[in-house]
Amino acid sequence: MASKQNDNSNLEKSYGYVWDKYRGKELEDLFAFSEGYKDFISKCKTERECVAEFISLAQKNGYRDLATLIEQGQPLKAGDKVYASNAGKTLALFNIGSQAMEKGLRIIGAHVDSPRLDLKQNPLYEDSGLALFKTHYYGGVKKYQWVTLPLAIHGVVIKKDGTLVDIVIGEDEDDPVVGVTDLLIHLASDQMDKKLSNAIEGEDLNISIGSIPVDGKEEKDRVKKNILRLLHEKYDITEEDFVSAELEIVPAGRARDYGLDRSMVMGYGHDDRVCAYTAFEALMNIENPDKTCVALMVDKEEIGSVGATGMTSRFFENTVAEIMNLLGDYSGLKLRRSLAKSKMLSGDVSAAFDPNFPSVMESRNSAYLGKGLAFNKYTGVRGKSGSNDANPEFIAQLRAIMEKHHVTWQTAELGKVDQGGGGTIAYILAEYGMDVIDCGVPLLNMHAPWEVASKADIYETMKGYRAFLQEA
Numbered sequence: 001m002a003s004k005q006n007d008n009s010n011l012e013k014s015y016g017y018v019w020d021k022y023r024g025k026e027l028e029d030l031f032a033f034s035e036g037y038k039d040f041i042s043k044c045k046t047e048r049e050c051v052a053e054f055i056s057l058a059q060k061n062g063y064r065d066l067a068t069l070i071e072q073g074q075p076l077k078a079g080d081k082v083y084a085s086n087a088g089k090t091l092a093l094f095n096i097g098s099q100a101m102e103k104g105l106r107i108i109g110a111h112v113d114s115p116r117l118d119l120k121q122n123p124l125y126e127d128s129g130l131a132l133f134k135t136h137y138y139g140g141v142k143k144y145q146w147v148t149l150p151l152a153i154h155g156v157v158i159k160k161d162g163t164l165v166d167i168v169i170g171e172d173e174d175d176p177v178v179g180v181t182d183l184l185i186h187l188a189s190d191q192m193d194k195k196l197s198n199a200i201e202g203e204d205l206n207i208s209i210g211s212i213p214v215d216g217k218e219e220k221d222r223v224k225k226n227i228l229r230l231l232h233e234k235y236d237i238t239e240e241d242f243v244s245a246e247l248e249i250v251p252a253g254r255a256r257d258y259g260l261d262r263s264m265v266m267g268y269g270h271d272d273r274v275c276a277y278t279a280f281e282a283l284m285n286i287e288n289p290d291k292t293c294v295a296l297m298v299d300k301e302e303i304g305s306v307g308a309t310g311m312t313s314r315f316f317e318n319t320v321a322e323i324m325n326l327l328g329d330y331s332g333l334k335l336r337r338s339l340a341k342s343k344m345l346s347g348d349v350s351a352a353f354d355p356n357f358p359s360v361m362e363s364r365n366s367a368y369l370g371k372g373l374a375f376n377k378y379t380g381v382r383g384k385s386g387s388n389d390a391n392p393e394f395i396a397q398l399r400a401i402m403e404k405h406h407v408t409w410q411t412a413e414l415g416k417v418d419q420g421g422g423g424t425i426a427y428i429l430a431e432y433g434m435d436v437i438d439c440g441v442p443l444l445n446m447h448a449p450w451e452v453a454s455k456a457d458i459y460e461t462m463k464g465y466r467a468f469l470q471e472a
Contacts, residue, residue, distance in 0.1 A: 104341030139302030275347030372408030381421030
């Protein structure tokens, strides 16, 4: 029993609970902010949907498309606001400061991809009177969590002529949903003897999508043909079009208030859209900064930040170069100086202490729900392998900023040493020599189809991000 006990020592720190300092109108503002966030993650369940929504909102706040400005040869100046999108799945927003960009940027970076199931290139087949989709899971998932859930289909199909077809099935109240079946308990004795990691195999995460056949008893794959007929009627797509599709299987339904006191939000994709949303909202509240402020939303973090839309691509560096050029102040050396002198918050979620599973956490160095923005000095695995280990000088500066702006914050690690670990985009930006630290919202159920976050922590993270952009 001793190993199960939690001394709650981190709870005794002077940081306090966020809830303790909000009353009246301020408390109403906290809950109102969460309503906007709930709408966002209910609507935006893919990278493309997130980027499209951010662009729409940014344009209403005076942000202009950098690609258009480059094409037109329009110069930039201090006070201008621009955005750049990469393949519709990565986004960088810049509020141009009064100081030269050579003196450094203030950056908040987050990712907008989340664990899910992706359709394979040739997904559709029929078996035993059912039409099904083959999937390949994306990111770190517990496969058994994805069975018997109502699931939705989000994504795009690109036809041979280049036409883009948006697809969302399962979110409207009148929509059907799809899902992965599981073995009934009466026949599951062998399955129940397996390790959790093997109870559901990756190749068994097949999505059931229909059971009505077309007419003609001599036809083959009659149920599959009926599904193709329905897809062609509604979306004008054929089976061949799946090869050039990007279709994601995600939990169906809206984010919901969690807890009898409505203090938390349960939703899909908190990791890491909660940090992307709070970073975006923080930037929208910045006017006339001295140093250029940036909100950077990237793809592919959950699979190693690879590819053209991941953080390891040159998209961000190239975008900074283009902006410096339109400001009339570009050189290769100035670009290097700009990135090296920048300061960044790597906005990513942290694991909240779960009293149901205390043995994997070290209570003195864990994040807790309701304790505010969580700073992770380092992540990584075992001996900090693969982590960015933030400099104490930078942490001291952040402490002063948070105190000045009355932001409630805490420190965190991702579980006990040797228990596990993880990584973020922090180390990639740190390669430029800039100061970087991970900080974001603590979560319960991280990487599950439905994750849980505290409304207090969401609000406090936005305030902390805004303070950083104003002061760093």
